[in-house]
Amino acid sequence: MMDYNYPLDYTWSTEDIIDVMSLYNAVEKAYEEGISKTDFLNAYRKFKNVVGTKSEEKQIDKEFQDVSGYSIYKVFKASQENDWIKL
Numbered sequence: 001m002m003d004y005n006y007p008l009d010y011t012w013s014t015e016d017i018i019d020v021m022s023l024y025n026a027v028e029k030a031y032e033e034g035i036s037k038t039d040f041l042n043a044y045r046k047f048k049n050v051v052g053t054k055s056e057e058k059q060i061d062k063e064f065q066d067v068s069g070y071s072i073y074k075v076f077k078a079s080q081e082n083d084w085i086k087l
Contacts, residue, residue, distance in 0.1 A: 007063035016050040023047035023072065024064060030075045034086035037079045044076060 006024055008017055026043040029035040051057050061072040078085045 005067060007060050007067070012050060019043075019046035019050050020060075024068075027064070027070050027072050027075050028068070030078070030085045031070050031087050034084055037083045037085060040075060040079050040085055044072075044079075 006021065008020065012020070023043045023046070026035055026040045030040060048057070051060060057072075065071050074087060075085055078087060
């Protein structure tokens, strides 16, 4: 696992941070070993409950990609086409 700082909003509740971290972990898993569409989309739905706007989602994706090299958007797009996601 890589060592970097996740983009988080510290005004989020602990539960919200856990939900966002779950998505980051799901994206990492999609790149590193693969993840089922169902598992990824469950994490993504929880993330969307925390991050309400598309612009905020894009900003978080950009920040996450800058530090990790992994794209939330690319994993989401792959989930629309495959039951197993491995990038």
